[in-house]
Amino acid sequence: MIELLRRADPARPAIVADGATTTYGELVDRAEAVAAGLVERGITRFAVLDSDAATVAALLAGSSLAGAEACQYPPTDDTVEIGGLAARFEHGVVVTTRDDPPIQALSPPQLFTATGPRIDSPPAARPLLVLTTGTTGTPRGVRHDWNRVLRAARRIVPAPDERWLLAYGLHQFAGLQIIAHVAAAGATLVAPALRRPREGLAAIRAHGVTHASATPTYWRFLLAELRADGGAAPELVQITLGGEAVPAPLLGELRRSFPTARISQVYAASEFGSSGSVRDGRNGLSLDVLDRPDDADVAMNVVDGELWVRSRIGMLGYYGEPATDPDAWRPTGDLVEIVDDRIMFRGRTSDVINVGGVKVHPLPIEERIGAVGGVDMARVYGRPNAMTGAIVAVEIVPAAGADTERIRDDVRAACADLVPAARPRSIRFVESVAMAGNKIVRRHTT
Amino acid sequence: MGESQRLDETLRSFLTRVGKNAEFDLSTPLYADGLGLDSLETAELSAVLEDEFGNDPFSADTMPQTVGDLSAFYAAAVAEG
Numbered sequence: 001m002i003e004l005l006r007r008a009d010p011a012r013p014a015i016v017a018d019g020a021t022t023t024y025g026e027l028v029d030r031a032e033a034v035a036a037g038l039v040e041r042g043i044t045r046f047a048v049l050d051s052d053a054a055t056v057a058a059l060l061a062g063s064s065l066a067g068a069e070a071c072q073y074p075p076t077d078d079t080v081e082i083g084g085l086a087a088r089f090e091h092g093v094v095v096t097t098r099d100d101p102p103i104q105a106l107s108p109p110q111l112f113t114a115t116g117p118r119i120d121s122p123p124a125a126r127p128l129l130v131l132t133t134g135t136t137g138t139p140r141g142v143r144h145d146w147n148r149v150l151r152a153a154r155r156i157v158p159a160p161d162e163r164w165l166l167a168y169g170l171h172q173f174a175g176l177q178i179i180a181h182v183a184a185a186g187a188t189l190v191a192p193a194l195r196r197p198r199e200g201l202a203a204i205r206a207h208g209v210t211h212a213s214a215t216p217t218y219w220r221f222l223l224a225e226l227r228a229d230g231g232a233a234p235e236l237v238q239i240t241l242g243g244e245a246v247p248a249p250l251l252g253e254l255r256r257s258f259p260t261a262r263i264s265q266v267y268a269a270s271e272f273g274s275s276g277s278v279r280d281g282r283n284g285l286s287l288d289v290l291d292r293p294d295d296a297d298v299a300m301n302v303v304d305g306e307l308w309v310r311s312r313i314g315m316l317g318y319y320g321e322p323a324t325d326p327d328a329w330r331p332t333g334d335l336v337e338i339v340d341d342r343i344m345f346r347g348r349t350s351d352v353i354n355v356g357g358v359k360v361h362p363l364p365i366e367e368r369i370g371a372v373g374g375v376d377m378a379r380v381y382g383r384p385n386a387m388t389g390a391i392v393a394v395e396i397v398p399a400a401g402a403d404t405e406r407i408r409d410d411v412r413a414a415c416a417d418l419v420p421a422a423r424p425r426s427i428r429f430v431e432s433v434a435m436a437g438n439k440i441v442r443r444h445t446t
Numbered sequence: 447m448g449e450s451q452r453l454d455e456t457l458r459s460f461l462t463r464v465g466k467n468a469e470f471d472l473s474t475p476l477y478a479d480g481l482g483l484d485s486l487e488t489a490e491l492s493a494v495l496e497d498e499f500g501n502d503p504f505s506a507d508t509m510p511q512t513v514g515d516l517s518a519f520y521a522a523a524v525a526e527g
Contacts, residue, residue, distance in 0.1 A: 383493060385489045385493065386502065387489035391486070391493060393493070421486060425489060
């Protein structure tokens with residue numbers, strides 16, 4: 001990481017956040033001080049609890065230079081949760097500005113002002129721990145090495161005029177990918193204080209963002225914000241979607257709203273890294289990803305309708321579990337279907353709803369409902385039911401001023417030709433849908 | 447509005463929407479020759495009733511067979527407070 005930061009022009013802005021700009025030179029100075037401070041204190045593993053992108057970037061780069069394992073916790077004010085994470089992942093030190101952490105704390109400035117001997121080059125092993133979002137239970141720690149994480153970033157061509165929006169948390173693997181990409185390009189990261197679509201749209205406008213990468217759910221909300229405020233759509237150069245299957249109508253809506261933007265999709269996960277991007281603007285992956293050579297960073301295969309990968313840039317293993325074999329094939333949990341020359345995503349194996357023995361995939365239903373007029377967002381999930389085990393249920397965020405009774409009728413009409421088990425049997429209108437890390441949660445929530 | 451009337455209106459609205467005969471009395475069976483609900487329609491009705499009343503007679507120990515069973519379930523729930 002430090003190598004990428006050092007490669008950029010030190011005077012150029014690296015991160016614009018909360019009204020403050022941090023240059024590449026300042027970031028390198030802080031990262032080198034962090035590395036010296038970690039070595040001086042004998043810290044080899046630590047947690048980070050801070051939402052400021054420039055602070056986190058310096059801590060991550062410093063930790064990679066020192067060969068210490070950093071782990072960014074998800075944002076929380078709950079000291080019990082922080083204590084639980086620290087116990088689970090055996091962290092003895094947390095770097096934070098909070099004054100009530102349940103374990104030993106260092107403030108970022110204590111590390112930024114360290115005066116110990118500077119480290120020129122990083123050690124061979126540069127560990128990193130990334131927590132999963134825990135949508136299906138407690139978070140797991142995914143062990144990575146910066147050498148692998150940054151392998152693709154080293155091939156990125158410098159593009160210092162690009163201004164990237166940070167729409168992910170830096171505790172998420174996707175957030176780390178964005179910051180690595182920006183550093184490799186010597187570009188600028190625009191990081192709003194809150195990673196929500198409303199603040200994202202404001203930051204895009206205020207800071208002339210040219211490139212933005214986010215989940216489909218984030219983009220749908222951003223489009224809803226755009227419709228609601230009636231302002232002009234920013235002239236984005238590139239839009240990237242990842243982290244979830246992309247509903248087909250969303251691609252069309254993005255094309256119409258951002259006619260100057262190139263649209264690409266990234267297929268990546270904390271466990272196997274990034275498989276690269278699809279830049280042709282069409283939904284799904286190109287079928288030729290199944291023909292990658294044996295020495296490819298990420299190879300793919302389809303087994304019984306599920307995508308499997310073999311990754312040599314992926315995780316080393318889960319924390320507390322045996323190391324993974326980089327030559328082993330692993331199921332991704334993503335259900336796919338080959339349609340002509342594309343691999344289309346149909347949802348997650350864990351999202352499948354069992355309605356009286358009939359397996360129903362929520363995503364195609366969600367796509368139909370999302371295309372109904374007056375629907376800003378829809379979440380299809382399995383609602384427990386005494387008669388059939390589960391029924392297909394939908395929560396809908398209506399557009400401002402929309403007639404909900406009409407939406408209800410239109411949703412039923414839009415799903416009338418589905419098999420009976422797949423038709424929504426419960427329709428509720430809500431102000432927001434259950435989310436985890438800017439992705440829709442499709443399991444049942446109460 | 448009493449629980450009985452609320453149930454009557456909720457049931458009538460549901461039956462009309464799913465295209466069933468909305469004429470019934472307490473002795474009308476829910477299935478087959480009565481209202482003719484199939485398993486998915488019954489599942490949907492249970493969700494509708496849970497949304498309206500906060501609990502669902504189809505989750506109780508005894509499976510309701512008639513409109514009167516639904517009415518009795520909610521009457522008992524009111525009596526239990």
